[in-house]
Amino acid sequence: MAKIRKANESQEDGKPRKKFKKESPHKKKDRKQGKEQGKDGKTDSPAESTEKWSKSKKKRMRKILGKLKKEQAEGKTSQSAPSATSSTDASSTNSLAASATTETGTKKKNSIQEAFKARLAGSRFRILNEELYTTTSQKSYDKFKENPELFEQYHEGFRHQVESWPENPVDVMVRSLTSTYHKNAKHQTTGPCVVADFGCGDAQLAKDLLAVKKKIKQKGKNIREENSFEVHSFDLVSPNELxxxxxxxxxxxxxxSVDVCVFCLSLMGTNLADFIRExxxxxxxxxxxxxAEVRSRIEYSHGRKGKKNSSNNKESSSSSGNKDADVTSKEKTEGTLEEFTDVLKKLGFQCVRTDRSNTMFLLLDLKKNGKKPDKDLEFSAKPCIYKRR
Incomplete structure (x- = not known):
């Protein structure tokens, strides 16, 4: 009866029903595996998945691959280029983020180290600077001779300090010497201008002056070039051949034997009078x-002149009482600078020019006054003493 019923139903529809063949077990197994692969989103060959990518995704992948190859060529990253799959796309993004984080961390670490080194160099400079101000030149020479590395540490801190100044005093000295030389070149007979640089540091003054040449002419023709300056540079340590x-x-x-003597921030020590006499x-x-000297050392403090004069100064200052407190800052500046120039007169020099245009240091030009220097005179300017923290 069932067979008759099925036949009647197919006749009513007007369409004969399809007869399905029984599926083999192997095909059934393959079909199930295909469905599972479709659910997992995995494929056997990456080439097939690449072909199914959209144009925008392919373009994005090409940019990522190009960027990675460029970074590898520049040595910025050691990560290998990823394959063109969705899983490697995520890993490449993570590697880029990791490398960027590493670079940021390294830069931050380096900046902290540089700041620490700068503070350490500054503290070393201040300690050495104070020692040079408060000891004799002979003791400083003996100490730096035994430890020449202190010289480089000191001048490293000095260069860092001068960078914050409006102008480097060495550059001012070079301009002053070259302009004076060119003015006097017509009256100069033969030979270069001989300069003695007391406390030269790394001899930057000599390097700049030796680069100045003069042309020797004969019958209107340039025959040769000669140095305009001959420079003798002196300091506690010899960092170079100059x-x-x-x-x-x-x-x-x-x-x-010298035309010009230069003291560029080098009047350091308790025996400054010995430098001037030399x-x-x-x-x-x-x-x-x-x-060229720091203004606060000469303008705003009284120096020490000899043993007898120093005791007399103490007595006069104590007896004056509040009178010193009523003196204006301008009078103090003039008084202390006058005191310094008075010392120079006793040491055989007269001040012919004073330049206070710079906020950090002042410039003095001296010439011989015809007197012999006082052998017993002692003088020292205010030392730079730093606060202990």
């Missing part, structure tokens, strides 16, 4: 002394 290591109170130069010895009668 510098002679010595005590500035005793330099290896002949009497009256400059007087090596300087020609027509020579000049050029001084």
């Amino acid at each position: 510098v002679t290591a010595c005590d500035m109170a005793d330099v290896p130069l002949k009497d009256k 400059a007087h010895r090596v300087l020609k009668d027509s020579g000049r002394v050029k001084i």
